Amino acid sequence: MKILRNLIDKIKPNFVKGGKLEKWYPAFEAMETFLFSPGEVTTNKVHVRDAVDLKRTMITVVIAMIPTLLFGIWNVGYQHYLAYGMEMTHMDYFLFGLQKVVPIIVVSYSVGLGVEFIFAVVKGHAVSEGYLVTGLLIPLVLPVTIPLWMVALAAIFCTLMGKEIFGGTGMNFMNPALLARAFLFFAFPAFMSGDIWTDLSPESGQVILDAYSGATNLVAYDVNYQHIQSVSDMFFGFEQGSIGETSVLACLIGAFILVITGIGSWKIMVSVFAGAALMGLFFNGIAPVDDPTNYMHTPFYYHWLMGGFAFGAVYMATDPVTAAHTEKGKWVYGLLIGGLIVIIRAFNPAYPEAVMMVILLMNVHAPLIDHIVVQNHIKKRLRRAAQ
Amino acid sequence: MEHLLNMFVKSIFVENVIFAFFLGMCSYLAISKKVKTATGLGIAVVFVMVMTTPINYLILNYMLREGALAWIHPSLASVDLTFLAFILFISTIAGAVQMVEMVVEKFSPSLYNALGIFLPLITVNCAILGTSLFMQEREYGFLETGVFSVGSGIGFFLAIVLLAAIRERLKYSKIPDGLQGLGIAMIVTGLMALAFLSFSGIQL
Numbered sequence: 001m002k003i004l005r006n007l008i009d010k011i012k013p014n015f016v017k018g019g020k021l022e023k024w025y026p027a028f029e030a031m032e033t034f035l036f037s038p039g040e041v042t043t044n045k046v047h048v049r050d051a052v053d054l055k056r057t058m059i060t061v062v063i064a065m066i067p068t069l070l071f072g073i074w075n076v077g078y079q080h081y082l083a084y085g086m087e088m089t090h091m092d093y094f095l096f097g098l099q100k101v102v103p104i105i106v107v108s109y110s111v112g113l114g115v116e117f118i119f120a121v122v123k124g125h126a127v128s129e130g131y132l133v134t135g136l137l138i139p140l141v142l143p144v145t146i147p148l149w150m151v152a153l154a155a156i157f158c159t160l161m162g163k164e165i166f167g168g169t170g171m172n173f174m175n176p177a178l179l180a181r182a183f184l185f186f187a188f189p190a191f192m193s194g195d196i197w198t199d200l201s202p203e204s205g206q207v208i209l210d211a212y213s214g215a216t217n218l219v220a221y222d223v224n225y226q227h228i229q230s231v232s233d234m235f236f237g238f239e240q241g242s243i244g245e246t247s248v249l250a251c252l253i254g255a256f257i258l259v260i261t262g263i264g265s266w267k268i269m270v271s272v273f274a275g276a277a278l279m280g281l282f283f284n285g286i287a288p289v290d291d292p293t294n295y296m297h298t299p300f301y302y303h304w305l306m307g308g309f310a311f312g313a314v315y316m317a318t319d320p321v322t323a324a325h326t327e328k329g330k331w332v333y334g335l336l337i338g339g340l341i342v343i344i345r346a347f348n349p350a351y352p353e354a355v356m357m358v359i360l361l362m363n364v365h366a367p368l369i370d371h372i373v374v375q376n377h378i379k380k381r382l383r384r385a386a387q
Numbered sequence: 388m389e390h391l392l393n394m395f396v397k398s399i400f401v402e403n404v405i406f407a408f409f410l411g412m413c414s415y416l417a418i419s420k421k422v423k424t425a426t427g428l429g430i431a432v433v434f435v436m437v438m439t440t441p442i443n444y445l446i447l448n449y450m451l452r453e454g455a456l457a458w459i460h461p462s463l464a465s466v467d468l469t470f471l472a473f474i475l476f477i478s479t480i481a482g483a484v485q486m487v488e489m490v491v492e493k494f495s496p497s498l499y500n501a502l503g504i505f506l507p508l509i510t511v512n513c514a515i516l517g518t519s520l521f522m523q524e525r526e527y528g529f530l531e532t533g534v535f536s537v538g539s540g541i542g543f544f545l546a547i548v549l550l551a552a553i554r555e556r557l558k559y560s561k562i563p564d565g566l567q568g569l570g571i572a573m574i575v576t577g578l579m580a581l582a583f584l585s586f587s588g589i590q591l
Contacts, residue, residue, distance in 0.1 A: 123563075165574060167561030173553050174578055182581055350588030357585030364582045367552035371422050 008032055026120035030127035054169070057263055058129040064257040064264070065136055065315065067250040072243040073097035076144045079198040079240055086203065100144050100199055101243055107148045109135040112155040119164045130169030131159065137177035137315060140244025141308065141356070142184070145196045150188060154180035174363045175322045178356050185356070197240035234305035245308035255314040264318040267327065268334040272313040275338020276303045283346060295346050303342050312355035313337075322363045326373040333369055337362050391534050398538030400586035404514040405546035406579060411514030414505050415547050416572050425551035426544075427498040428505065431487050433540035436515050438483045440536035443476050443519040444529055451475070476519045477510070484510045514543050550575065 008031075014021045015028040032038070033055075077093030077100075112135045113127075120127040138155060162176035163169065185192045229239055237247025244250075258264030280300025287296035303309060317323060317337055324333040337358055344354035351357055404410045411432070418428045449455055453467035488506055492499045499506065509515065518539045522532050553575055562571050 161574065161578070165563070165566060165571070166557065167563075171557075171560035171562075173556060173575070174582070179578070179581075182584075186581070186584065344585060344589070348586070348589040351585060354585065357582070360582040361585050364549055364553070364579050367556040368422070368549055371552045371555065 004035065008035070024121055026124060026126055027117050030117070030120065055129045058132045060261050060263050061133045061258065061315075062136055064254040065133075065140065065244070067253040068140060068244040068247060068311065068315075069101075069136070071237055071247040071250040072140060072245075073101050075237060075246055076100050076199060076243060078238065080200070081203075083198050083200060084203045096199075097144075101139065103148060104139040104142065104144075104146065104151050104243075105136065107151045108138045108155050111152040112138075112159045115156055115159040115164065119168070125168070128169040130163070134158065134163075134176045134180075138180050140311070140315075141177060141181045141242050143192065143196045143241075144199050144243055146184070146191055150184055150191060153187075154184050157183045170321050173322060173367065174360060175316055175319050178316055178360050178363075181356050182360055197242075231301070231305060234302075242308060242311075245311040248305055248310040251310035251314045255310075258314065258318065263320075264314065265320070265323065265330055267330040268318045268323055269313050271331045271334025272317050272338040273304060275335035275340075276300060276309065276342050277338070278335070279339040279342040283342065298346075300342075303345065307353045308355045309341065312341075312359055316355075316359050317362075322366060324366045324369045324373075326370050329366070329369040329373045332373075333362055333366055336365070391530065394531060395534050395538045396586075396589065398535050399542045399545065400583060401589060403542040403546060403583060404517060404539050405543060405576070406583045408517065410517040411512045411543060414508060414512055415543070415550065416569055416576075418502060418505050419547050419551040419554055419572065421501075422548060422551045422555060424498065424501040425547045427491070427495070428502055428509075429544035429547045431491065431502075431506065431509060432512065432515065432543050432547075433537075434487055435480060435483045435509055435512075436518055436536050436540035436543070437533075438486075439476075439479045439515065440518050440522055441529065441533055442479050444522055444527070444532040446475055446479065447472060447523055472520075472523060473516075476516060480515055480519075481510045514539070546579070549579065553579075 012028075012032075013019055015025045016022070017025075021028075074090065074094050074097055077088075077096035080096055081088050081093065109131075112131050116127055116131050135155070138151065138158070142151065142154075158176040158180035162174055162179040163172045166172045181192075233239055235248050237250065239246050255264065255269055259266045259269070277300045280298065280303050283296040283298070284300070287294050313334075317334065324330050340358045340361070341354045344351060344358060348354065401407065405412070405415055414428060414432075419425050447455075447469075449458070451468040451472055453469070454464045456463035456466050456468075484507060487509070488499075491502070491506060518536055521539075522535060527535060550572065554572065557571065557575070566574070
């Protein structure tokens with residue numbers, strides 16, 4: 001530690017005002033404050049002091065994502081060996097997953113942070129920590145077979161178009177990680193749907209099982225909802241899908257961390273689940289009786305368990321920047337997300353997985369929801385004042 | 388009935404005049420700085436659209452199309468006046484806009500001032516003429532025309548109000564100097580169009 005401190009102190013004069021590398025100060029500052037607590041104190045007027053700053057907030061979210069990440073890594077290996085019909089130890093599953101997932105994470109972080117650094121240096125502001133979360137969310141919502149250069153492209157697009165163009169962390173109106181996924185989904189559809197959810201790199205002396213099917217439960221469900229895996233499999237996450245989305249249990253652990261620390265809004269999480277349940281029950285009610293395979297018959301908890309629903313509700317919809325800001329607005333926002341997901345899953349064969357698109361759509365609507373809530377509040381106060 | 392409902396949803400969300408066809412961009416970009424004025428313009432556009440498209444339908448089908456004039460005299464059955472469609476469509480639209488303008492000036496002078504030149508310019512709003520021309524090109528029936536015009540109008544209304552709300556929020560963002568104003572509005576529109584893709588392919 002001491003050596004590091006000394007090194008930083010030695011090179012510091014180059015970066016401060018008047019130094020040779022003055023331009024690079026934001027990059028230097030980001031590294032220094034990442035490693036050590038800064039020694040400066042505020043010089044202007046009184047501040048409210050709190051231990052929770054942006055860095056702490058972001059790190060908490062990253063910690064909340066660890067369960068899904070670990071399970072995702074294990075599941076990548078599990079699905080791989082399952083397709084070849086091989087029984088291996090948990091360690092083997094995990095090591096195989098590690099070998100596939102770590103490169104994606106490294107690319108996502110290095111490329112995205114690279115863009116952030118360039119912007120910070122050019123615009124002369126501090127590098128912000130927002131990308132710590134986005135950079136981990138991107139790998140978790142992508143299939144494991146995605147080529148690394150596409151991950152890099154998506155990371156550049158979402159940092160640039162989703163965030164930096166609006167001024168950086170906290171100023172955007174659309175969730176950058178989802179934007180990255182949507183970008184890849186529409187730019188390279190062949191790599192984002194179909195038989196891509198399991199890594200099928202060759203295994204010596206083994207052939208893929210005849211029974212192997214590359215379809216996720218959502219695709220199977222579109223044909224006939226009764227053909228999908230058991231409820232417990234979907235809950236624990238022994239299914240195919242994007243790296244981080246399969247396990248509902250892991251998402252719930254993450255949700256617990258987010259709610260306990262007060263970083264994720266429980267109102268949004270609850271209302272997303274409630275919205276899907278209400279819409280699911282409504283569809284059950286109006287579903288045609290003479291057609292028992294109609295997808296409107298799907299029990300509502302299937303919607304909770306399938307695909308990225310839990311992941312979206314816990315990590316994506318609760319993004320404090322792009323969600324509705326007002327408390328009443330959060331309920332409306334969440335209910336609409338849940339309801340629309342079920343509607344689009346049922347009626348739109350083009351997107352069996354609706355979570356990503358619906359959250360982006362509601363990101364667009366969130367400012368309007370807030371506006372209406374605030375205006376209503378103003379009207380109510382005015383009426384009360386007039387009495 | 389299902390067909391009409393499908394068309395209604397489609398014209399609002401899937402084939403939104405703004406996000407799918409990028410029609411009517413000038414007033415969409417210019418009058419979207421505040422939600423209140425955007426709502427005013429949106430309502431005016433909805434009104435004009437719902438008024439003019441059915442009228443244009445009647446004009447087209449009972450005066451302009453080949454054989455449409457047969458109801459006056461059988462000898463006129465071979466007359467084809469469709470080349471007059473553009474000019475007649477624009478005239479109906481201009482008439483409707485004139486009415487809206489008088490109403491707005493009388494009942495809401497503040498909105499009238501806020502909208503400024505863009506209120507009379509609804510006449511040449513391509514979203515409105517576009518709706519009439521889509522009606523002609525796709526050969527809709529009268530009921531379909533009505534549903535389609537209401538849907539397109541609501542689609543435009545939704546788009547402009549959403550953009551206005553987002554731009555009100557973006558007031559607190561540090562947008563680079565070169566992108567202030569229209570630049571960022573264009574980018575936001577592109578991102579919104581991406582989000583609206585979630586409805587493409589929907590089948591009721």
